[in-house]
Amino acid sequence: MSDHSSLRTPSQRIAWTATIIVSTLVFIFLIAPILAIMPLSFSSSSYLTYPLPGLSLRWYDDFINSPRWMNSLKNSMIIGVASTLLSMVLGTTAALGLAQWKSRFKPLVLAFVLSPVVVPGVITAVGLYFFFAPIGLTGSYLGLILAHTALATPFVVITVGATLQSFDTNLARAAASLGASPLQAFRRVILPLILPGLASGALFAFATSFDEVVIVLFMAGPEQRTLPREMFSGIRENISPTITAAAVILTTVSVILLATLEALRRRNERLKGGGG
């Protein structure tokens, strides 16, 4: 397995050491900016550099007492939760259908369903801006929720689809043969088994909406500004330490999402291991 423990020649050892050194530097490169910004949010000075003159929570206080920031956090939550729910309904039904559908058009349909991930954000945003403005959907929560749902649903289709692929269809047949109606079979047999996949899909969907900023830039009125949108203007104007507090809050949400996802993955692997 790990052939680095049995490296024989000096040149192999050198190559392995070089790999470790380069990788360490890359790991530092990847993680350092995120770690560096966090302590600054606890600084007592408005000067964004080290060493910190003292610790304080004044920037968090600023964040909490700013109607602008709190409103943006609320908007991010509303839009994130609503588009997650909508994309779960649309994505799960579509994944269930796609798992059973046999057609030579299937790759084409799948490519279409997944295309919102690939198309550059600006193109989707400009298209939506032109399309939604005449029907009054710009500057509205509904417009943003619909747009974010379109971006988030592919992730639901992928994760739920992957779960269904490993799902043993004999279980559904067994349920049917024992007299369960299709709805009963879904609720009592299929759903509990694919629930971790659904949860992962929901997390991906929420993260997609929570992090999205290009569409919000084009479509949101002042009332619907989300947290990333508020950060965007904050960075543009002048980086105040309040932004670093917002960044820490956003990162905390990301870490919670990532940890939940990892826990789900582990649970799934354990279940698979136990089953086999």
Next chain:
Amino acid sequence: MTNALPTGATASTEVPLKRRLRRAERTRQVKALALVLPLLLFLLFTFAGPIAGMLWRSVEDWEVRQVLPQTIAALASWDGKDLPDEKAYAALASDILAARAAGTIAIAAKRLNYALNGFRTILTSTARNLKALPEPGTAKDTLGKINPAWRERATWTTIKDAGGPITGFYLLAALDLTRNADGAIVAAPPDQAIYRDIFLRTLLISLGVTALCLIFGFPVAYLLATLPPGKSNLLMIFVLLPFWTSLLVRTCAWIVLLQSKGVVNDSLLWLGFIDTPLRLIYNRFGVCVAMTHVLLPFMILPLYSSMKAISPAYMRAAASLGAPPLTAFLRIYLPQTLPGIGAGSLLVFILALGYYITPALVGGAADQMISYFIALYTTETANWGLASALGAVLLLATVLLALVYGKLVQSQQVTGGMKN
């Protein structure tokens, strides 16, 4: 259906069963399709429709047609060789008076000004100075006196070309091309020919970032694929945490680190390596650093999964057959990672092409990529035709590359399946 049953029953007992199974299967397929349909309709409304609308805008030409309808009709029979006849002048005078009353002159003026610089003045001055409908037969003289531009053929060709309903004007402009007075496609005047440079810049930044991601991502993916699972899972956090952290947070972090009074410059000053702060951000360097940071996980993850699939037995076999480590790596290991390299590079490149937020925040004026201009023309100058045309070019490039990516990943899955 009803008459098929008896014949089937008399022929053999197997046929109706087959038929029933087939019918059941068909019902299942219809049900399956019905489950997919809501999402398809939803995406049609929130994604495909809007993008199709944008593509339509890149060729649509309605402004002049709507504001100067009689002129366009009168010019339909004009051969474009000489000045148009009196009828066209009279139509224009009548259109201008109507448009002035309706307040729509500016709409046509804006569109015509894209095609011919200064047309806005021609049209608005004419609208201001034209007191009333000229006497029959005097329209040509009246308009010519108000603005001599009406005595030039190019003025009229511009109107005729902008008459719609569809035009190649914006798409040509997006490629630094234009039509001359004779209708031939020629290079656009240098002051308008900026888009090829912008596309080239977008391409270069994307290529550079892809190369950086590959150079830095390869050793990391190799390390993660080679270490025992316990260690590699732990190290994977270093890749996944940035991957999940908000783009805005990461961009903000780089600004805090790299700005002239930022963490990096302060540390270097303190350590005595430099005397004056380095310019690390709001330039190409800052854009490349921040974009590489954002896109690196998209390189590492596909590389990692392709390396994970390579059995260590191959390398051992190469070694046992006497291949030196470097030869074994170059001839046995590396070729097997090529699909992963291809998939990762294409993914990073596709994502980089459409980047907007990061260059907009950490780049200078000369580092803005094509998405920035699409956004600029949409929201600031409202030149929607050009914004859509630039979008169409970007979309075409993305879709073509995505198709290649799809083929690559598919073939990888096929060969992977055969190996198992």
